[in-house]
Amino acid sequence: MVLYDSAMSAGSSSGSSSSSSSKPPPSSLQQDIDGLLAGAGYKVRSSELRQVAQRLERLETAMGNSPADLSQLASDAVHYNPSDLASWVDSLLSEFTQPPCQSEFMMDPVTNQPVVNNGWTTNEPHAPQVHQNIPYEQQNLNPQLTVVTAMEEDSGIRLVHMLMTCAECVQRGDLSLATSLIDDMQGLLTRVNTACGIGKVASHFIDALSRRIFQGIGGGGGSILGGSAYENEILYHHFYEACPYLKFAHFTANQAILEAFEGHDCVHVVDFNLMHGLQWPALIQALALRPGGPPLLRLTGIGPPSPDGRDSLREIGLRLAELARSVNVRFAFRGVAASRLEDVKPWMLQVNPKEAVAVNSIMQLHRLLGSDPTRTSPIETVLSWIRSLNPKIMTVVEQEANHNQPSFLDRFSEALYYYSTMFDSLEACTIQPEKALAEIYIQKEIANVVSCEGSARVERHEPLAKWRTRLNGAGFRPLPLGSNAFKQASMLLTLFSAEGYAVEENEGCLTLGWHSRPLIAASAWQAVSDSAAEFPTWDNRQPS
Amino acid sequence: MAGSNEVNLNESKVLFFFFFFIFILCGQLGFIWKLENGDFVLLFNSFWYVVKVVPLNTWVLISNFKLAYNLQRRPDGTFNRDLSEFLDRKVPANINPVDGVFSFDHVDGATGLLNRVYQPSSHNEAQWGIVDLEKPLSKTEIVPVIIFFHGGSFTHSSANSAIYDTFCRRLVNVCQAVVVSVNYRRSPEHRYPCAYDDGWAALKWVTSRTWLQSGKESKVYVYLAGDSSGGNIAHHVAARAAEADVEVLGNILLHPMFGGQIRTESEKRLDGKYFVTLQDRDWYWRAYLPEGEDRDHPACNPFGPRGKSLQGVKFPKSLVVVAGLDLIQDWQLAYVEGLRRSGQDVRLLFLEKATIGFYFLPNNDHFYILMDEIKNFVNPNC
Numbered sequence: 001m002v003l004y005d006s007a008m009s010a011g012s013s014s015g016s017s018s019s020s021s022s023k024p025p026p027s028s029l030q031q032d033i034d035g036l037l038a039g040a041g042y043k044v045r046s047s048e049l050r051q052v053a054q055r056l057e058r059l060e061t062a063m064g065n066s067p068a069d070l071s072q073l074a075s076d077a078v079h080y081n082p083s084d085l086a087s088w089v090d091s092l093l094s095e096f097t098q099p100p101c102q103s104e105f106m107m108d109p110v111t112n113q114p115v116v117n118n119g120w121t122t123n124e125p126h127a128p129q130v131h132q133n134i135p136y137e138q139q140n141l142n143p144q145l146t147v148v149t150a151m152e153e154d155s156g157i158r159l160v161h162m163l164m165t166c167a168e169c170v171q172r173g174d175l176s177l178a179t180s181l182i183d184d185m186q187g188l189l190t191r192v193n194t195a196c197g198i199g200k201v202a203s204h205f206i207d208a209l210s211r212r213i214f215q216g217i218g219g220g221g222g223s224i225l226g227g228s229a230y231e232n233e234i235l236y237h238h239f240y241e242a243c244p245y246l247k248f249a250h251f252t253a254n255q256a257i258l259e260a261f262e263g264h265d266c267v268h269v270v271d272f273n274l275m276h277g278l279q280w281p282a283l284i285q286a287l288a289l290r291p292g293g294p295p296l297l298r299l300t301g302i303g304p305p306s307p308d309g310r311d312s313l314r315e316i317g318l319r320l321a322e323l324a325r326s327v328n329v330r331f332a333f334r335g336v337a338a339s340r341l342e343d344v345k346p347w348m349l350q351v352n353p354k355e356a357v358a359v360n361s362i363m364q365l366h367r368l369l370g371s372d373p374t375r376t377s378p379i380e381t382v383l384s385w386i387r388s389l390n391p392k393i394m395t396v397v398e399q400e401a402n403h404n405q406p407s408f409l410d411r412f413s414e415a416l417y418y419y420s421t422m423f424d425s426l427e428a429c430t431i432q433p434e435k436a437l438a439e440i441y442i443q444k445e446i447a448n449v450v451s452c453e454g455s456a457r458v459e460r461h462e463p464l465a466k467w468r469t470r471l472n473g474a475g476f477r478p479l480p481l482g483s484n485a486f487k488q489a490s491m492l493l494t495l496f497s498a499e500g501y502a503v504e505e506n507e508g509c510l511t512l513g514w515h516s517r518p519l520i521a522a523s524a525w526q527a528v529s530d531s532a533a534e535f536p537t538w539d540n541r542q543p544s
Numbered sequence: 545m546a547g548s549n550e551v552n553l554n555e556s557k558v559l560f561f562f563f564f565f566i567f568i569l570c571g572q573l574g575f576i577w578k579l580e581n582g583d584f585v586l587l588f589n590s591f592w593y594v595v596k597v598v599p600l601n602t603w604v605l606i607s608n609f610k611l612a613y614n615l616q617r618r619p620d621g622t623f624n625r626d627l628s629e630f631l632d633r634k635v636p637a638n639i640n641p642v643d644g645v646f647s648f649d650h651v652d653g654a655t656g657l658l659n660r661v662y663q664p665s666s667h668n669e670a671q672w673g674i675v676d677l678e679k680p681l682s683k684t685e686i687v688p689v690i691i692f693f694h695g696g697s698f699t700h701s702s703a704n705s706a707i708y709d710t711f712c713r714r715l716v717n718v719c720q721a722v723v724v725s726v727n728y729r730r731s732p733e734h735r736y737p738c739a740y741d742d743g744w745a746a747l748k749w750v751t752s753r754t755w756l757q758s759g760k761e762s763k764v765y766v767y768l769a770g771d772s773s774g775g776n777i778a779h780h781v782a783a784r785a786a787e788a789d790v791e792v793l794g795n796i797l798l799h800p801m802f803g804g805q806i807r808t809e810s811e812k813r814l815d816g817k818y819f820v821t822l823q824d825r826d827w828y829w830r831a832y833l834p835e836g837e838d839r840d841h842p843a844c845n846p847f848g849p850r851g852k853s854l855q856g857v858k859f860p861k862s863l864v865v866v867a868g869l870d871l872i873q874d875w876q877l878a879y880v881e882g883l884r885r886s887g888q889d890v891r892l893l894f895l896e897k898a899t900i901g902f903y904f905l906p907n908n909d910h911f912y913i914l915m916d917e918i919k920n921f922v923n924p925n926c
Binding site for chain 2: 034036037039040041042044049050052053056057059060063070071073074075079082083085089092499
């Protein structure tokens with residue numbers, strides 16, 4: 001009888017074991033071990049499964065972000081005890097450095113070369129590390145993906161169902177039922193993971209609904225809706241960093257503006273919302289490098305007034321001027337402080353009839369859609385004076401969403417879908433604190449869409465189709481964005497973003513979205529010439 | 545497959561993340577169904593979204609494999625075998641029955657190949673721990689012998705890998721059969737046709753063991769089975785057996801590894817979505833196929849441009865299991881089609897919402913459906 005059996009010598013104590021491999025009987029400490037994974041040779045505590053899953057996701061991201069490190073890791077790293085999956089994943093994670101964060105991107109639209117302004121540090125060479133056990137609490141919990149058990153998914157669905165029911169109650173005016181639904185939802189939230197996924201989005205919408213029910217629709221009270229201009233700028237900046245939507249907006253608009261300015265020696269950009277002026281270094285650089293030399297560039301930046309005596313508009317203008325000087329672009333800056341865009345009068349912009357004017361509106365036009373029936377609508381007023389400037393181009397970027405419908409319930413459900421998609425795309429960002437602050441930025445939008453009405457509700461997003469109709473009707477005609485803009489936008493995505501973002505062409509406009517859902521749309525327009533608009537008669541000294 | 549027949553997926557999009565948001569829209573805008581198998585189907589904006597929930601421990605298991613394998617494959621086509629062996633969880637054989645199954649390893653003197661044999665334990669406890677290699681399995685009943693080829697894309701795993709040891713034990717209990725798990729030589733160290741040669745050697749070894757015989761006619765009743773690359777091996781060994789007139793009663797192919805030069809729709813759609821990427825598939829084919837060959841080599845694409853028909857060949861009946869979230873399913877379905885066109889008996893089990901490796905852990909419906917199908921397939925009374 002020929003028999004080779006390693007178990008004979010390995011000990012026959014396994015006769016009493018109930019597992020299919022000859023392991024010693026589990027000690028009381030190990031009773032929490034997932035039995036199925038144990039059968040596959042891995043010791044993972046059931047209570048730790050989710051964390052291990054999250055760390056696996058992080059590891060995958062880290063591995064994907066640095067393929068060079070990967071080969072080195074594979075050959076150099078010392079692995080210990082792969083059965084202890086949690087610590088194996090941790091030890092690998094500790095081998096990877098943080099991926100570098102390139103905060104200031106600039107692409108030269110002309111030469112297609114990245115132009116780095118603030119020279120970010122590159123990958124530090126990493127020395128192979130001794131296996132470390134990083135305590136769970138110290139880790140930057142970064143769930144990019146949540147794996148959900150059947151029970152939790154049920155809770156997720158119930159949450160959505162309840163949100164919709166609550167919104168319906170609010171629309172009907174049944175506030176007592178809405179209130180009890182809020183309570184139930186808060187309870188349900190404790191059973192889902194609110195760090196990401198449906199739990200996170202739901203918690204923001206529950207907050208917004210609570211706010212509407214308990215504090216009314218005036219938009220006052222509560223820090224989430226207020227916030228100083230300074231705070232808003234910070235949030236905006238982090239939203240800019242965390243995901244590609246604003247970069248796409250700036251990039252696409254700059255490309256169109258650059259093309260519109262061809263052949264002009266005096267150009268004037270009017271920016272409806274300067275913020276930190278993130279859009280303009282790239283344009284300045286591009287103009288510097290354009291064949292035939294740069295034009296004289298004037299930039300008029302509109303922004304909210306700074307309450308504390310700081311002139312933030314001017315500070316930013318100075319920085320941009322500094323940059324322009326360094327690349328030999330003649331540059332002049334003017335800041336226009338206004339709390340609302342409709343308060344701006346065209347004479348404040350001091351447009352010279354000989355300049356080529358570009359009007360740049362990144363997510364500002366929708367704020368003008370709140371209408372008081374007793375007055376001319378702000379949007380009509382503003383569009384009409386834009387026309388009167390006879391701009392060579394008007395670049396418009398807007399959220400691709402239908403958040404201005406008359407029915408609250410329709411708005412609510414649209415917003416739920418829109419912001420869930422946006423949050424989903426944000427999960428792809430791994431950089432903190434950008435991601436956290438970007439989320440607050442989005443949260444403020446949600447709060448405004450859901451809990452405000454009347455003049456307080458400024459986030460009145462409308463989809464591209466509606467803007468087309470509106471702008472066509474206001475005397476503008478579309479300037480199609482071409483395939484080079486599309487190509488560069490796609491390139492931008494591969495440089496900066498995770499899989500899942502998609503640029504699409506939509507009848508001359510470009511949209512950026514997450515998977516099949518466009519979330520932001522960029523378009524360019526020109527005023528239809530008529531004799532009244534041909535030569536503006538504004539005089540610098542004359543108020544309108 | 546429970547429930548999926550009731551939903552007409554005219555255009556289905558399988559979402560990237562396992563967890564996705566589910567939206568119930570008021571009124572006529574959205575519809576949501578909960579299927580019998582626990583999954584949800586949502587109609588929104590004229591697209592069907594299927595929400596897939598993979599059990600957490602399965603996700604952890606297979607993601608761990610995915611990342612560990614990424615570390616083992618080198619871009620230049622070489623393989624870090626040391627690291628692979630270090631990381632692979634292995635278990636020894638056990639002559640003492642555990643849950644009704646015992647196992648022992650046997651080295652084929654002629655080839656040096658290791659086979660791990662799993663058998664149902666005797667009802668007589670006094671017999672435990674003893675294997676008599678001179679008596680047949682049974683003189684009266686037929687006891688099928690399933691020759692199992694483990695998966696691993698021709699490169700990973702062994703017969704004594706924990707996941708496969710566990711799986712083979714389950715097979716023994718479900719079918720009340722003997723399972724022989726073959727430790728075939730792997731790529732890239734051993735390319736085509738080594739795995740097939742080893743499979744053929746194992747088949748010859750099994751059919752020549754008197755102690756694997758059963759039934760009144762005292763013969764070995766052989767089935768071939770395998771998952772992923774093992775399924776591919778099972779096919780080719782069966783083809784060779786047919787040519788050599790060696791009887792194989794049936795083939796069980798669990799998401800078998802096939803491919804081809806063109807990119808199919810499922811490959812494009814599911815690339816990178818459920819643990820597997822086209823890039824890694826390409827790597828494994830490059831590691832297995834002879835150097836310079838492309839994926840239309842008949843080993844990879846048996847019914848492709850360089851394949852040959854099995855018309856008129858005495859090929860065993862086949863049970864082909866396709867996971868609906870496997871990116872190479874189009875190739876597997878083409879294989880089924882190829883068998884049918886050759887007039888062969890093939891049963892397709894299409895598990896629409898199964899991912900690869902769904903059978904490693906018995907924590908989902910697909911697992912139990914699969915086991916039922918295998919049990920009926922190997923039933924000696926059929």
